[in-house]
Amino acid sequence: MLIRIIYVSKAVGPQTTTMTSAILQASQTWNKAHDVTGVLCQGQGVFLQALEGERRAVTDLYARIHADQRHTDVEMLHCESIVKRRYANWSMAHVSLSDIDPETKIDWPEFDPYGTTGVLVMARIDELLASGSVIQGR
Ligand SMILES: Cc1cc2nc3c(=O)[nH]c(=O)nc-3n(C[C@H](O)[C@H](O)[C@H](O)COP(=O)(O)O)c2cc1C
Numbered sequence: 001m002l003i004r005i006i007y008v009s010k011a012v013g014p015q016t017t018t019m020t021s022a023i024l025q026a027s028q029t030w031n032k033a034h035d036v037t038g039v040l041c042q043g044q045g046v047f048l049q050a051l052e053g054e055r056r057a058v059t060d061l062y063a064r065i066h067a068d069q070r071h072t073d074v075e076m077l078h079c080e081s082i083v084k085r086r087y088a089n090w091s092m093a094h095v096s097l098s099d100i101d102p103e104t105k106i107d108w109p110e111f112d113p114y115g116t117t118g119v120l121v122m123a124r125i126d127e128l129l130a131s132g133s134v135i136q137g138r
Helices: 017-033 055-066 118-130
Strands: 002-011 037-043 046-054 071-082 093-096 134-136
Touching (some): 002 118, 037 118, 046 055, 071 118
Parallel strands (some): 037 093
Antiparallel strands (some): 037 046
16 A cells, blocks of 8 residues: 655754755665655755655654654645555655756745645645756665
8 A cells, every 4th residue: 555645844953965965865775675755855944755655664754754853843744545656766856945946936935835735735846856956866
């Protein structure tokens, strides 16, 4: 049984490259080993992550992530059963929200993930992926 979840959270302290690299490194190893795929958008003090995989694996991972002291105000935006993965190509793709080219016309600062639905957030994530903002993949 596959599921996909999306959550938003706020970084505790600055989102340094060191912190991002540590998160991504852990993610890519664990996620690959447990067949979890997804996207981590990070920047402007916010994390936005989509995780998909077996329900047990995603549930366990979310519990661990939720308890992680590097972020706070973790809110589940979306959870659904799926038959097909959306982010099958990435154990954890990384989109840096700070590097987004203004030309992509994604008004990120005006987009408040806490104030909108999971479906809209997922559409934004897909826009970011389509605009080629991914800086790291499998
Ligand atoms: C925003 C954010 C996203 C994370 N994403 C993942 C992930 O996709 N996969 C993963 O294994 N760990 C991820 N982590 C790290 C976990 O929270 C946790 O530190 C790691 O799984 C090690 O857990 P442990 O210390 O309980 O062994 C993430 C952490 C943060 C702050």
